Amino acid sequence: MPVPPGIGMEENYFSLDDILLSHERLPCKTECSFPRLGFLEKSSDTRDIPEGSKMEMSLWLAKGLYEKKRRVLSVELPKVYREGWRTVFGADPTVVDLHKMGPYYYGLGSQMLHFDSPENTEIAQIVLQTFIGRFRRTMDSSQNAYNEDTSALVERLDCLERSLFKAGQSGLNGFQQWEKGRSSHLTASSLVINYRKRKITDLQA
């Protein structure tokens, strides 16, 4: 069992999901100069990153540099959390493709609360409301997909919803296997099977 993501404002240090989430890029503006780091900006050949530079930074770096008291950096809200999209989500959260817009819609939304935006309350609200509004669909699809190809169902789900979908499916599959009398059947470990598959594809490649 891998380390699960923290969800919400806290990250899990060892979680691979959280590490990937914290790599998401945020539009930032420097509020002071960063001497000797000019080489990090591809477009410029200055020695320093001057104050007022607009650049994209990973969430982890923005969190590391951000300070409440001293203005080092200002972080802009990604579009999906701004008012325009908030209205769309508020109207009908089920129509949005959260995978395309995310795929860490809930995770990143929660993380944005680390930066003191005046809109924080609204962001927290819409993230929660979106989860609630889409819950029924996530649940129904995870409970009704009787051994069908589930890729179409998961396509539009955010990472968090996908993990819920998986949890629902595994419960259902476990029960169905038992019903068919397959649950006492001993099988090869999925690891073994997958290693073998890989070997075959390696050979073919």
Place this chain on the structure above:
Amino acid sequence: MDAAEVEFLAEKEIVKIIPNFSLDKIYLIGGDLGPFNPGLSVEVPVWLALNLKQRHKCRIIPPEWMDTDKLEEIRDQERKLDTFTPIPSLYYMELTKLLLNHAADNIPKADEIRTLVKDIWDTRMAKLRLSADSFISQQEAHAQLDNLTLMEINTTRSFLLDSLNYMYKLRSNLQPTRTLDY
């Protein structure tokens, strides 16, 4: 928990059998069994009943509730009420499967019973989904799952717990406390 483990627990339930052999009382860690006399009914755990049945050593008397009239009544009740009806056996699903698979010839109207039990199960699972949705949309902090059986809970456990956990975390965002940064 694996469904096979739930079934294993169900095998400790007691059923009545009518043996066709005689054997003195046997003393086991889990309790004494027998004595067995041909034609005289005796109570044994399901695992033993099935084992004897497979070796043609007994006839199994189905539990009282495993009866079309009684099950129809439960099914209708289940469909009528919004809450979960108390079920006569906490292992109704497992026992139905075990007994019908191995001792169908001892159970009158076996096929009808199979369908009725499946209907009850489906109704209850649909209800469970409905109540899961309502406690998420009403942002409840906990869910009360009275009268649910182990197999029902087991089928939806990780989904239910994860949903509640995610909702709790996202709701905690409304009262943020600044935490450790990585």
Place this chain on the structure above:
Amino acid sequence: MFCEKALELIRELQRMGDGQLPAFNEDGIRQVLEEMKALYEQNQSDVNEAKTEGKSELIPTIKFRHSCLLRNQRCSAAYLYDRLLRIRALRWEYGSVLPTTIRFHMCAEETEWFNQYKKSLATYMRSLGGEEGLDITQDMKPPKSLYIEVRCLKDHGEFEIDDGTVILLKKNSQHFLPRWKCEQLIRQGILEHVIS
């Protein structure tokens, strides 16, 4: 940008989401450590300069590099830790002897860790259930019967069962064997459990 290599390590594991163990990326780890060394040295010299010459404007840059150091540290630690979790699972899936292909994917320290884990588990299992010990990697599901029907999926050679008889596990041959003797071979894909 800094820390790209470290993220590459994480992506590598994430791509194999089903718990498989990719080859230990020694080169990747080395590059991350090199970047960390460079970041650390630059910061040391800037810290000295900031102190002796009072150049406080260097502080944001120092903090920038420090964040990158921490990030690299987190990614490498998570990489190693996640691999350990996968390696631990291998003991339960394959038993104490791993196939060579998988062994080649582990670095020396990981092999050492696997051996230690194996030992701890064995010591614990010996301490259970009286003198004989108890193999807790067996009977992961409640057994329905003591003997089961199995079919050989590949030639495996001779195999001794409880009563001392030796049988030949030849491809496509079918046998009725004690369940506990077969469980691991089934998990390894050598035998197949046949349900009538």
